[in-house]
Amino acid sequence: MSTGALQSARWLLRGQDGRLTAYTRTEGGLLRWTESAPGGPSWSGPEFFEAPDLTCLTLAQGADGYVHFLGRREVRDGEGKTAVDIVHSIQYQSGRPLMDWRSLGNPHTKLVERAPHLGDPTAAVDAAGTVHVFVRDAVNSVRLRREGKGGKWEGWKDLKVREVLDGITAVATSTGRIEVFGPAENKTLHWTQDKQGAEFQRTDDIPLPPATGSGTALETAPDRLTYYAADARGKGVVAHRGDDEDLRPLGGTPGTGPMAALRATIEGHDCTVLAHRGQDGRPVIAAYPTQDEKAGVWWAGTGEPCLGSPALALDAHDRVVMAAIGLDGTLRVARQKAESGLALDAWTRV
Numbered sequence: 476m477s478t479g480a481l482q483s484a485r486w487l488l489r490g491q492d493g494r495l496t497a498y499t500r501t502e503g504g505l506l507r508w509t510e511s512a513p514g515g516p517s518w519s520g521p522e523f524f525e526a527p528d529l530t531c532l533t534l535a536q537g538a539d540g541y542v543h544f545l546g547r548r549e550v551r552d553g554e555g556k557t558a559v560d561i562v563h564s565i566q567y568q569s570g571r572p573l574m575d576w577r578s579l580g581n582p583h584t585k586l587v588e589r590a591p592h593l594g595d596p597t598a599a600v601d602a603a604g605t606v607h608v609f610v611r612d613a614v615n616s617v618r619l620r621r622e623g624k625g626g627k628w629e630g631w632k633d634l635k636v637r638e639v640l641d642g643i644t645a646v647a648t649s650t651g652r653i654e655v656f657g658p659a660e661n662k663t664l665h666w667t668q669d670k671q672g673a674e675f676q677r678t679d680d681i682p683l684p685p686a687t688g689s690g691t692a693l694e695t696a697p698d699r700l701t702y703y704a705a706d707a708r709g710k711g712v713v714a715h716r717g718d719d720e721d722l723r724p725l726g727g728t729p730g731t732g733p734m735a736a737l738r739a740t741i742e743g744h745d746c747t748v749l750a751h752r753g754q755d756g757r758p759v760i761a762a763y764p765t766q767d768e769k770a771g772v773w774w775a776g777t778g779e780p781c782l783g784s785p786a787l788a789l790d791a792h793d794r795v796v797m798a799a800i801g802l803d804g805t806l807r808v809a810r811q812k813a814e815s816g817l818a819l820d821a822w823t824r825v
Contacts, residue, residue, distance in 0.1 A: 482533035482595050483644075484691060484735035484750070484784045487798045490569030491540035493791035497808075497825075498542075499783070499800050500532040505544070508806045508825055509570045513791030515810065518825045524573050526564070530595075535645075537600035542566040544573065545596045545608055557591040561610060561620075579608060582618040582631035589613035594641045601671050602651030609655060615639050617657055617666075619675065634675060636664060642688040642733075650698045658685045663702070663715075681715050683722055684708065689729065693736040695747060695766050703736055703749065705729040712749065714768055723768040727761070730754040732784035738765060739795050741817050748795055748817065750787050756780030758799050762817045778807060778822045795819075 486498045493513030499506050504527065508520035526532070529546040536542050544564040551557050561579040566572075583589040594611030601607065606622040617634040639657040647653045651671030657664035663681040668674070685704035695701040701716045703725075712734065714723040735750040745765045753759040753776055761774045781799035790796050794811040797819060801807050806825040812818045 481783065482531050482597065482688065482733070484733045484786050485534055485536070487786035487788040487796065488534065488536050488542055489788055489790070490542075492569050494569045495788055495790055495796060496542070496569055497786070497798050497806050498532075498534060499804075499806075500529065501804070503527050504529075505532060510790075514794075515790065515808075516823070518806070518808075519570075520825070521806070526562075526576060529562070533595070533597050535598035535600050535606065537604050537606075538602055539604055540568070541600075541604070543598055543600060543606050545598045546576075547593065547595050547610075548578075549591075559591050559593050561593075561596050561608060563606070563608070579620055579628060580631075582610075582612055582620075582633075586613075594643075597643045597645050599645035599647045599653045601647050601653055602649070603671060605672070607645060607653055609643050609645050611639050611641055611643060611657075617643060617655065617664075634666060634677070636677075639664060640687070642685065642690055644690040644692055644702070646692040646694070646700060648694050648698045648700060652698065654692065654700050656681070656690050656692060656702055658687070658690060658704075660684060663690065663704070665702075683713055683715055686729070686731070688731070688733055689751075691734045691736050693738065693747065695738065701736075701747075701766070703734045705734070705751070712751070712772075716766070725749070725761070725763075725768060725772045727751070727759065727772070727774045728754050729759070730756065735785060735787040737787040737789065737795065739789060739817075740793065741795075742815055746817075748787055750785045750797060752781060752784045758785035758797060760785075760797060760817070760819075777819060778809065781807070 494510040497508045504525040506521040511517040592613035596610040619632045638659045644656040652668045655666040666675040684707040686707045689705040692700045712725040712727045729751040737748045747765045748762045750760045757776045785799040809819040809822045
């Protein structure tokens, strides 16, 4: 059974019970591994969950611990016509089954010839548990659909641009505000909310053309996000924060795929940990003092070549855990050692 990458590096998630769970897309559905106890080291899985005809899969987790699965489903009928829609499922607790997949439809209901050209979805969950789904439409605009009160979904809204590419990133802050980053040919478009539940307002563009699908964002101060992406011009990893026009170069030679970003306490210091798949296919990791990019960033390759991008999470003991899917489709995990600095134990195959 072949496995495939997810659309973001947020595929290693910690549940309310402290256990980590890893997910990956596979032929006909998805695979899931779950820690047997908070902090490991043993895992159960992989378990297979059917989800046929998905061309992509992305995850979002709310403060309640619920994991939301968003996929792009593509089905051809007997006449060769292609039907595309966005589908959604939920896992409420670690190790529990997924709920039935539900279609969220396609924003191109009137101009049906545009429907097959819908892009890949991304999602974020605000502090109230409201799911926001974003997707590039056939004319390179951003469409939003969010869950309303009582679980009823609102209609699709058009953010009315014409230059967005695939690889949209959406992240919620601790206050519940959601920010959206839309890659374009020579820049990144940016939308914010004044407060949780407010309408999205477009702000100044970020002067960073991200490599396809590489963008992510992390809350690096209360209610303030830093955006990270690989520069499409081959200038390595770059950070951008808030209304600051300056780009902060972080170096590195990332390969394809999304960045992973995490805050962790290392030797008593608040640090940002970044990871990506290097040009040689191996996981690459770095750490530096949060919001102090000028302190310097040193990238280190680790482990064997992997499928898709590595993921980062904190386990129940607040140790950094790095996960990757090996070329054989198995889960590989490396956990922070009990020593100074950010040193990882040897990779283990689950």
